[in-house]
Amino acid sequence: MRVGVFICHCGNNIAGTVDVARVAAEMRKLPGVVYATNYMYTCSEPGQEEIKQAIRKEGLDRIVVAACSPRMHENTFRKTIEKAGLNRYFLEMANIREHISWIGEDKELNTNKAIEAVKMAVAKVMNNKPLYSSSFKVNKRVLVIGGGVAGMQAALDCADGGLDVVLVEKSPSIGGMMSRLDKTFPTIDCSICILGPKMVDVVQHEKIKLYAYSEIDEIKGYVGNYQIKIRKKATYVDWSKCTGCGACMEKCPTRNAYDHFNFGVATTRAINIPFPQAIPKKAKIDPEFCRQFTKGKCGVCAKICPTGAINYEMKDEIVAEDVGAIIVATGYGLFDLDKFPEYGAGRYPDVITGIQYERILNASGPTSGHILRPSDQTEPKTVVFVSCAGSRDKSLGVPYCSNFCCMYIAKQAILTKDHIPDSQSYVFYMDIRSNGKGYDEFTRRAQEEYGAKYIRGRVAKIYPKGKKMVVRGADTLLGTQVEVEADLVVLATAVISAPGAAGMAEKLHISYDTFGFYVESHPKLRPVETNTSGVYLAGACQGPKDIPASVGQGSAAASKVLSLFSKDMLESDPAIAQVNINACVGCLKCVKTCPFQAIKEEVLRNGRKVAKVIETVCAGCGVCTSTCPCGAIQLQHFTDNQLLAEVNAICQS
């Protein structure tokens, strides 16, 4: 065995606090090491060339590079030695930068530590085995979960790229939060006017299969080969017959059903089509409110429906779909008013949330776009906006900023003035966060042209006084308490993760943070990937995001799927668990502990039960190896022998 060791200076990053020449000299003394050198930048082209030259000239067959973290350059050097004819797994990296030179100042101690670290790498590389990846076929269909603007964009981009798309939307119509908005900042263009055409594109695209009012029941498989079970929730209306005429909705005697689309600003019928531009434009029954379900008799809609589409006996239906990749675009949720006892906790009808006000402003909303306050349907002349209602509030468990409230409040203040020219808006804010293109100009315009009064301070309480709502807050710039007698109060309630986000993450085997937002693979360099290969993120499921950012991420996720599917076969990482069936006792503890469901039971020809690793699913985490009572399951490239050799290298000297 002929080992070559390359110590990198990384400019002054390593050489500044580690005597690299001494490390190289020490390595030359080790048995098996036939070549050791130090170089200014090993990752540079001449640096890599030197490795290749040494492999040829010295006949090296194992390489150790002592440099930065393997997360940075392991792949670089693997390719380098591969080009020189070695198996890529005959490379070991010793991290003497992040682990040593950056954290210690004493050159003597650092150098000693670096010598030990490189010794370990040498011991490991001498035990390395050549590994080869295998390839498997990819199912080039993609599942998009969530039909909001991010999910729609991802679905359209994938479909335009030639992929078959399965789009699953939880609510009866696609469109998401954006379909509820009146106008969009900072251009004040009508939200549904720009979203509507996209929604139509989605439903008309021959490559997109839409499951509305459906949820994901089960996800099995791995990148390239997922098996999905979709639950089509019972709508009690046969959508193949429903024409969306709306006759049922008109005649339905139940008028007090909760209107999910309008966030409860108005009520709807027990059988309803959420909004005029809904896609698919089909009716569904809310059994919670329908008299046929609650009282057992009514049947008005069944009688009135011209196509006989009503079916009270309908049950949920499970549909199976096979896909190769998944884009998660499940969006966000909003804080409820009951989180704010000091603001009335939802008891005052004229204290509403931002999204409710959006519905009131909206021409297709319950007030047909006339601003009328909920209590007495009169026009409010004084409107108070309270930003950070829950956001940036540790005591409510939301320490983060909700990202887009500053902007939509400015927009709503502008629209209020547009609708009611003699109105006055007040905005209580802590900081104005408007860092998008054209955003700051927009919040300034709300103040300069539309006369919105911005007050820097929080609101302590809201209480009724006659027909008015008294808003008491602070103006920290004046250093006083202030009070506004308002007709309507709009709270910019905090953005939270979508209801059920954690459960969905568990089905997908992706990680989520304390707040239920999904965690991307790298906050800067892999913003739409997850740590589970084949699963991508788009939109506010990853964190509060406005429309442009959500659309951008939708497209980004689609491009990731398209590049994944550009190959017919995928290569698997060979650094995965492997079972020695002779040593396996078939206890199957590994099956239970595997977080990726990558191990299954296999019955051998002689009837003996053993564990079997599904190569393509195994992520190489190593949990199984520490679980196995008899050492039968070994993580390739990190076997017990290899790790013990490292330990011996520093403990036996």
Next chain:
Amino acid sequence: MDTINLSNKIDWEFIEQVKEESGQNPSLCYQCGNCTAGCPYTNYFDYPVSMVMRLLQAGQKDTILNSKAIWLCATCETCTTRCPCEIDVAHIMDTLRIIARREGKVSEKDIKLFYDSFLDSVKQFGRIYEVGTLLMYNLRSGHFLADADLGPKVLTRGKIHFFPTKIKGSDKVAQIFERFQKKAKRHG
């Protein structure tokens, strides 16, 4: 207002002292003003409570210790309840009063006297003896007839009593005071 030279006029020691004695971290305050917004006494304060917090962050020891605000605070704890950063603001106000008293910088002498009279009464009887407390306060402060007109009203309704009532274990309460005094002496 004078220019505050932040290079040499931030009293870092004072910030640390308040931090240690109150167990609260003033750096958590992002100046949202919710404490001021809810404060029922802010009209009487020379500095609203959010500004006291800001002065504390800026280490303006003299301004804070000489302020009326820290003495006028009624410790109703609305600020503590509302603070989104979970700072016990009332505790900080309390700490500031203690430090001011220790350094002999009491801007509202009467309030200090009232506290003293109240505590003396509790020490003596194990609970508050209202008439005694008031008389003591009025004598000490020189406001001999303050609130005297209220006397007959509350007396006839039985809200307060002429003679002190001792509680069971009042000696135990007195011991609390003794223990505290000893501890205070030990800590200087």
